Amino acid sequence: MKKRMNYVIILTMGIALNWALFSSSIAQTEPLGPLMSVTEFTIKPGHEMQFREGIKAWKACYLENKGDWTWRMWQRQQGEGSVFVLASDMANWAEMDKTDESSKKCQDLARTLINPHIEKATSHVTRFQLGMSKGSALTEDIIRVSFYDLNPINGHRLMEVVKEVEGIRKSAGLEPGGYWYQWQTGGPESPSFHHVMPYKDYAAMDIIQEGVWQTVEKNAGKAKRDELQAAFRSSLQNTWNYIYTLDKDISRPSK
Structure with missing residues (x-):
């Protein structure tokens, strides 16, 4: 900063x-x-x-x-x-x-x-993760941020799974819906990664979309879905999420 x-x-x-x-x-x-x-x-x-x-x-x-x-x-x-x-x-x-x-x-x-x-x-x-994140800049006023604390043994699998899942989604004509960040600094209670999912308003959260694992199963089969889902879950020690709204009056997103 x-x-x-x-x-x-x-x-x-x-x-x-x-x-x-x-x-x-x-x-x-x-x-x-x-x-x-x-x-x-x-x-x-x-x-x-x-x-x-x-x-x-x-x-x-x-x-x-x-x-x-x-x-x-x-x-x-x-x-x-x-x-x-x-x-x-x-x-x-x-x-x-x-x-x-x-x-x-x-x-x-x-x-x-x-x-x-x-x-x-x-x-x-934090550092923005290219390749597995949405290509366009964030412009929305509401975000859901999911935090991921890695399992000390299997934590290395998290990004491996994310990359493979996004590869499957891309082959199905779908682009990443959000933004991944890796934490470069932090304390004992800090996560290792977080994911930002943008929404234009709260009503957009009511729109039901095909889930990530549904897409994987549809395009790569149930066995691959089960394999990746198990690897994803075993990579995590804890996860949590919050919703944030942009306070425009005290922000300056651009010059």
Whole structure:
């Protein structure tokens, strides 16, 4: 998210980010996709409005100072507490070396109008997985995010299965419906991968579509479906998901 995040919220809160890189056990067969820097904010009870107003004030200051950073702020719709997720694309790790003079001019607003309303902030970096993800950019305002914590023994099978399943779907004329990300940093409770499924609105969730395993069975047979489904399940230690909506007032998806 570039060093600007240090000036916006992270540094001004005095949070030490100890991002430990982990090596992937999955062979890299695709070109490296871009990175995404993500910060999850848990807001103090009853402080959601003040937090949003603080972000609005910071955003206005940043735009006035001709800042070029872009970001999306998502609000989690389920789970405990009020949670917002700030996501920003990075072409590579080198962007972390850059500083943002525009954000420096607005850091006092972050310190006084945003930070007092935050109970906790957790940051991590993920990498977009090319080949098995949707080719077009995300434009929808609602996403369902599924998180995958890998089994220490069979976890390497997850992406093998995903690649094979997407190959079967592609042969059936179907393109990937969502976006896969591999976590590059994280703590003991962090997942290893997550998948983002976009929707234009909540009504789109009511549309019944052919399931992934139905497609596999239809095009590759029941035996292959059972084989891949078993491998997929054995690769996971835990999985969970949430729905997020884009808060447009405190986002800047494009310049």
